[in-house]
Amino acid sequence: MTSKRNIYLDTKPIETAWQILTDTFKNCITPVETIDVTDARGRVLAAPAIAVLSSPNFHAAAMDGIAVDAKHTFGASDEAPKTLVPGKDAFWVNTGHAMPEGTNAVIMIEHVNVIDENTVEIEAPVFPWQHVRKMGEDIVATKLLFPRGQQINAYAMGALLSGGIFRVGVYKKPRVLIIPTGSELVQWHTAQIDQLVPGQVVESNSTVLGALCRDNGAQFDCHPMLKDDLDKITAAVAKAVKGDYDMVLIIGGSSAGSEDFARPVIASLGEVLVHGVTMMPGKPVLMGKVFEKPVFGIPGYPVSAIVAFEQFAGPLLRRMQKLPQMPARTAPVSLARKIASKLGQDEFLRVKIGAVDGKLIASQLPRGSGSITTLTEADGIIRIPRDVEGISEDDTITAQLLRPLSAIENTLVITGSHDNTLDLLADQMRRSHDGIGISSSHVGSMGGLMAVRKNACHLAGTHLLEPDDGTYNISYIKKYLPKIPLRLVNLVMREQGLIVPKGNPKGIRSIAELADKKLRFINRQPGSGTRILFDYKLGTLGVAPADIQGYENDEYTHMSVAVAVLSGRADAGLGIMAAARALDLDFIPVVTEAYDLVIPEQFYNTPNIRILLETITGDAFKKRVLALGGYGVQKTGQEIFQQ
Numbered sequence: 001m002t003s004k005r006n007i008y009l010d011t012k013p014i015e016t017a018w019q020i021l022t023d024t025f026k027n028c029i030t031p032v033e034t035i036d037v038t039d040a041r042g043r044v045l046a047a048p049a050i051a052v053l054s055s056p057n058f059h060a061a062a063m064d065g066i067a068v069d070a071k072h073t074f075g076a077s078d079e080a081p082k083t084l085v086p087g088k089d090a091f092w093v094n095t096g097h098a099m100p101e102g103t104n105a106v107i108m109i110e111h112v113n114v115i116d117e118n119t120v121e122i123e124a125p126v127f128p129w130q131h132v133r134k135m136g137e138d139i140v141a142t143k144l145l146f147p148r149g150q151q152i153n154a155y156a157m158g159a160l161l162s163g164g165i166f167r168v169g170v171y172k173k174p175r176v177l178i179i180p181t182g183s184e185l186v187q188w189h190t191a192q193i194d195q196l197v198p199g200q201v202v203e204s205n206s207t208v209l210g211a212l213c214r215d216n217g218a219q220f221d222c223h224p225m226l227k228d229d230l231d232k233i234t235a236a237v238a239k240a241v242k243g244d245y246d247m248v249l250i251i252g253g254s255s256a257g258s259e260d261f262a263r264p265v266i267a268s269l270g271e272v273l274v275h276g277v278t279m280m281p282g283k284p285v286l287m288g289k290v291f292e293k294p295v296f297g298i299p300g301y302p303v304s305a306i307v308a309f310e311q312f313a314g315p316l317l318r319r320m321q322k323l324p325q326m327p328a329r330t331a332p333v334s335l336a337r338k339i340a341s342k343l344g345q346d347e348f349l350r351v352k353i354g355a356v357d358g359k360l361i362a363s364q365l366p367r368g369s370g371s372i373t374t375l376t377e378a379d380g381i382i383r384i385p386r387d388v389e390g391i392s393e394d395d396t397i398t399a400q401l402l403r404p405l406s407a408i409e410n411t412l413v414i415t416g417s418h419d420n421t422l423d424l425l426a427d428q429m430r431r432s433h434d435g436i437g438i439s440s441s442h443v444g445s446m447g448g449l450m451a452v453r454k455n456a457c458h459l460a461g462t463h464l465l466e467p468d469d470g471t472y473n474i475s476y477i478k479k480y481l482p483k484i485p486l487r488l489v490n491l492v493m494r495e496q497g498l499i500v501p502k503g504n505p506k507g508i509r510s511i512a513e514l515a516d517k518k519l520r521f522i523n524r525q526p527g528s529g530t531r532i533l534f535d536y537k538l539g540t541l542g543v544a545p546a547d548i549q550g551y552e553n554d555e556y557t558h559m560s561v562a563v564a565v566l567s568g569r570a571d572a573g574l575g576i577m578a579a580a581r582a583l584d585l586d587f588i589p590v591v592t593e594a595y596d597l598v599i600p601e602q603f604y605n606t607p608n609i610r611i612l613l614e615t616i617t618g619d620a621f622k623k624r625v626l627a628l629g630g631y632g633v634q635k636t637g638q639e640i641f642q643q
Contacts, residue, residue: 011276011283013386014311014346020273021287021312022319025294030172030246030321037160040152042217043170044322048427049146053164054563055139059104061093063131066112066120067103073125081123083115090120099132106131129569136563139163142582143559147427149322149434171321174246176213176220179236180206181261182252182300183227204372205251205305209298212309216317216326218247234265241269241291246320248293249313252300262286262297270295278345278386281369282307302372307348322434328400333360333380335397340390347386350378351399362399378402412608414440416448416460417529418557419595420578421492421625425612428621433611442556444528445473449480452598458609460598461491463529465591467536472594474641481643485601488641491616492595492625493632495577496533498588499565506571508588514572515543521550522561522570530558533591534574559583577630592632596640613637 032046072089076082084090091100105126113121185203206222213220240248250262270290285308286297298305341347351362365374380399426438448460466475500508524530545551555561561573562583580587617637625631
């Protein structure tokens with residue numbers, strides 16, 4: 001092949017170039033591989049991680065001391081100590097040991113007086129489950145530990161192992177081939193510093209870009225350096241895209257000179273998508289598609305190469321493996337002096353930043369695209385828009401801080417009542433809209449309404465029964481949120497009832513029998529819709545809370561109630577059918593209730609809320625909800641009330 005001078009295609013704005021790139025490679029996602037959890041740090045889950053083991057999976061001592069049945073300690077005092085016999089009604093345990101059968105509390109060793117080897121003395125009672133880690137206290141089997149799309153960190157690795165998950169499916173790391181080109185280049189490991197001649201350059205871009213690939217979760221190989229030879233560069237690119245590589249970076253040769261070969265290489269093998277972006281540095285960046293894989297022509301100047309990679313190749317690598325993007329910490333800064341800028345191109349200006357009298361002041365570093373030290377010395381980068389000629393000292397502009405960087409989360413905060421479908425909702429939204437998360441806080445229905453009143457959440461989950469007419473939530477909204485414009489949208493209808501052990505060994509048929517049979521009950525926390533429902537049912541039966549053994553013992557989620565029953569800590573608890581079914585427990589229906597979402601008007605038309613509403617009305621979400629059991633979706637997504 002012969003060389004000739006290139007011309008730029010029409011240069012594109014950054015946003016347009018990125019849109020072309022993502023539209024072209026929207027389905028370019030790396031395959032899934034299954035690896036050990038211990039090797040999964042930094043990777044992204046390709047499927048939900050569901051706990052298969054409760055943690056702890058037995059009642060465990062939380063202190064060193066003696067395990068006892070708490071009732072044997074009642075009445076102990078300084079004046080009237082009680083004696084216990086080790087091996088009979090007291091058992092020596094260390095922290096983490098399984099609780100001996102028949103015991104439900106631990107007396108700390110420092111509170112035990114050893115009389116002799118057959119007798120110990122205590123001077124104070126303990127209450128049931130004091131100093132005991134109850135089964136499922138941390139993790140309940142079948143709990144969604146992480147939705148698909150979750151990036152695994154060190155803490156997540158511990159949670160996965162604790163939940164009995166030892167191997168996970170994650171998206172493979174993309175493989176990148178970096179091809180440095182240029183007859184002027186010298187490899188650092190063969191360079192003789194004292195023998196370099198004018199025109200020779202120590203090749204460093206492949207090292208920098210390789211490290212940036214790793215920063216973006218990818219693996220890379222560096223091709224042996226190629227001289228400016230069109231045929232050899234073409235052959236190297238063709239071999240790479242036909243092989244196992246997911247992306248190719250051709251360093252150098254992306255501009256418009258007669259020896260710039262990136263464009264003719266890509267054009268001969270595939271399609272040139274973008275040649276030239278209206279930004280400085282990095283204008284000559286070239287993007288193409290060859291055998292359905294992205295191939296970039298990266299400018300040879302170091303800062304141009306870095307800016308081009310960070311604006312396009314790096315974010316695309318993250319999308320390919322569903323890693324979240326890395327937004328940087330930003331801060332408003334004022335300029336030490338005015339800065340002129342050229343119209344028609346976005347400029348990434350490196351600056352030093354200092355705090356002066358409580359203000360952040362930015363000072364410009366040299367603009368040269370070949371000066372990598374302007375990045376190593378910079379505290380931040382200012383992007384000057386292409387329609388602005390300059391910035392004066394009186395202007396305040398946002399700077400991206402390079403020291404330090406921090407992630408910005410895109411999360412919907414849901415506060416209020418717990419429901420198992422919230423886990424499905426989080427996963428379903430991640431499936432269809434990468435990057436949008438849900439953070440749910442289980443503080444009960446009334447707690448959710450109070451959070452709305454304090455403007456402390458985007459929406460609240462609630463299921464508050466109005467005893468007078470059997471409706472849900474509306475009367476409470478009118479009472480507690482009378483001046484707040486909002487919408488009430490149904491998420492699900494669900495079955496509430498008594499959760500009892502498999503086979504229902506106590507023969508429980510109704511709430512009334514809880515008092516009649518002196519059964520151990522596990523309650524929900526005050527303010528929860530389930531607690532309010534239970535109190536209402538007790539009132540209609542004429543049963544006092546004091547007549548319910550365990551009325552004062554509460555949990556914050558339906559799954560925690562279910563595991564209390566599963567572990568034998570309670571004979572029954574009020575909760576949803578889905579929780580009982582998840583742990584293979586029996587269920588006695590009590591009522592069908594509405595679980596609704598309270599959405600303040602100020603958030604109702606925001607993009608993330610609209611995505612949430614589109615998700616819950618979709619067939620995929622409804623199908624998954626129905627598979628849980630105990631749910632109805634006939635009203636899901638319907639607006640029940642507007643205020």
